Structure formats: structure tokens, C-alpha cells
Amino acid sequence: MPEINRxxxxxxxxxxxTAYIDQTPxxxxxxxxxxxxxxxxxxxxxxxxxxxSVEQTLIESFxxxxxxxxxLTAPGYHHAHDQCMEDLGESLKEFAGRPGEEKLQAMxxxxxxxxxxxxxxxxxxxxxxxx
Numbered sequence: 001m002p003e004i005n006r007x008x009x010x011x012x013x014x015x016x017x018t019a020y021i022d023q024t025p026x027x028x029x030x031x032x033x034x035x036x037x038x039x040x041x042x043x044x045x046x047x048x049x050x051x052x053s054v055e056q057t058l059i060e061s062f063x064x065x066x067x068x069x070x071x072l073t074a075p076g077y078h079h080a081h082d083q084c085m086e087d088l089g090e091s092l093k094e095f096a097g098r099p100g101e102e103k104l105q106a107m108x109x110x111x112x113x114x115x116x117x118x119x120x121x122x123x124x125x126x127x128x129x130x131x
Contacts, residue, residue: 092104092105
């Protein structure tokens with residue numbers, strides 16, 4: 001159905017009113033403003049055809065909500081791990097001789113173990129690439 005011209009004049013015929021073409025060209029949205037994966041897309045057709053069971057609902061309720069997506073990348077994880085180690089070192093200095101010091105030392109040991117395991121994994125991965 002043709003769009004009716006908003007500027008109606010009585011000296012124009014009906015052909016000019018209904019054959020109005022918009023002079024402003026259509027434009028596509030800007031390219032770099034939307035990152036795929038950030039927006040939560042919902043699959044409505046799957047919900048209608050395959051409604052979630054009680055088990056699926058329980059499993060989904062335990063899934064953690066990721067608020068900082070940069071932690072899912074390797075550089076983001078390394079930066080967060082290093083920052084955590086620095087903050088933990090400062091906390092150990094602050095809590096020296098207090099009752100919470102043992103828990104902080106245990107946490108520091110766990111983070112150091114994770115770092116050691118990650119280094120071991122990288123070594124094995126590099127050896128597999130060379131083989």
C-alpha cells in the first residue's frame with residue numbers, strides 16, 4: 001500500500017498524493033556498536049515446541065550469571081588473576097598475626113597452585129605442538 005503524502009494540497013491530483021516517494025535514503029545501522037553474544041537472545045520457538053522440564057529448569061537455576069564477560073578471555077583472566085594476587089598480598093600484610101591470616105595464606109596457596117598448573121598445561125601444550 002503506498003504511503004500518503006503528509007503535505008496535502010488541493011491543487012495536486014490523486015496520482016501525486018499516493019505515488020509519493022520518500023527522498024531520504026534508508027541506512028543500515030552502524031557496524032561496530034553491537035557485539036554478538038552480549039545480548040541475551042531468546043529462542044521462543046524452542047520454548048513452544050519443546051517446553052523446559054523441571055530438571056532443565058533446576059539446572060538453569062544453578063548456572064552462574066556472567067556479568068563481566070572479559071573474564072572469559074585469556075588476557076582478561078590473566079589480568080584478574082594477577083590483580084587478585086596483588087590484592088591478596090596486601091591483605092596478607094594487613095592481617096599479619098590476626099586470626100584470618102591462615103585463610104588468606106590458604107587462598108594464596110590455591111592461587112599459586114592454579115598458576116603452577118596453568119604453566120604445566122602450557123608446557124605440555126607446547127610440547128604437543130612441537131611433536
